[in-house]
Amino acid sequence: MKKFLFIVLRFSFLPFIFRFFVQRKKVTILLFHNPTVNAFDKSLTYLKQKYNIISLENYIQYLKGNKPNKLPNNAMIITFDDGHIANYDLLPIIIKHKVPLTIFLCAGIVNSNRHFWFKHKVNGISTSFLKTISNKERKDLLKENSFDEDAEFQDAQALQKNQIMEMIPFVNMQSHTIFHPILPKCNSKESMIEILESKRLLESEYAISIDTLSYPNGDYSNRDIENAMKAGYKCGITVDYGFNDTNTDIFRLKRISVNDTENISELIVKSSGVWGFIKSRNGKKQSYGFQEIPVNG
Secondary structure, three states: OHHHHHHHHHHHHHHHHHHHHHHHOOEEEEOOOOOHHHHHHHHHHHHHHHHHOOOOOHHHHHHHHOOOOOOOEEEEEEEEEEEEEEHHHHHHHHHHHHHOOEEEEOOOOOOOOOOOOOHHHEEOOOOHHHHHOOOOHHHHHHHHOOOOOOOOOOOOEEEEEEHHHHHOOOOOOOOOOOHHHHHOHOOOOHHHHHHHHHHHHHHHHHHOOOOOOEEEEOOEEEHHHHHHHHHOOOOEOOOOOOEEEEOOOOOOOOEEEEEOOOOOHHHHHHHHHHHHHHHHOOOOOOOOOOOOOOOOO
8 A cells, every 4th residue: 555655746846846946046965774785786776767876975064154055956865774784785876876974883793694673573562662762772772682782692683893994995884872862861970971872882893984873773963962062073963854955053963864775766755855744744743853852861
């Protein structure tokens, strides 16, 4: 049924209307996680036809008043969250299409056999629920269900150092914290450690400059923005629905998820922002994003 809906929306002219009247003078940031090689190849083939793909670094410089003085119409930035190990298989596609992209790495999970906590099943408890409780409660529940974020498993779920080093000439690597906690559910100390130490670890291990933070799950608070600024970041990426321009807060850049789809109709509808507009009521109804937390939380 959903596939049929994407076909209907694709040929409804709404994606064209959004591209021409909404995205044309804006910057669209797309979010991928772990697409297949075939899906990403098809995605880039389409996106290059309809958008001008620019680098995140280029846009940051633009927002800070440095060159370039003008961005192209229908500018688009491609990002990945987490640093899944299969992202390495996309390197030939990235080189083939010659497009800039950014991968946000979980510094404590890459180059190890540690696993992403949100991939671990907890009996009777959904991942969605785990995202709503305090960081301590979440980690305690996971430990009761045989998962510790420091534990090493037999297989790796995240990119390894040799893979990251091979990708660095073609991919901008940035920070997605250490272990992907829900930052507003952390206390002040936990939040600062996750934000500051992920930057330090990545810069030390890979000899790269880390200046951008992607908030895990798209959840953030004013405290977390302040921690990012104190840690020396220049930019913060959310998953708030919408598009970006010269007035967008550089620590609250908006982003659209395309769900790693192999369905070209779904990609067309989602990359245009049509789907997010409908689903989130133009950003007014989404289950993640900015959260108020106590001053001393």
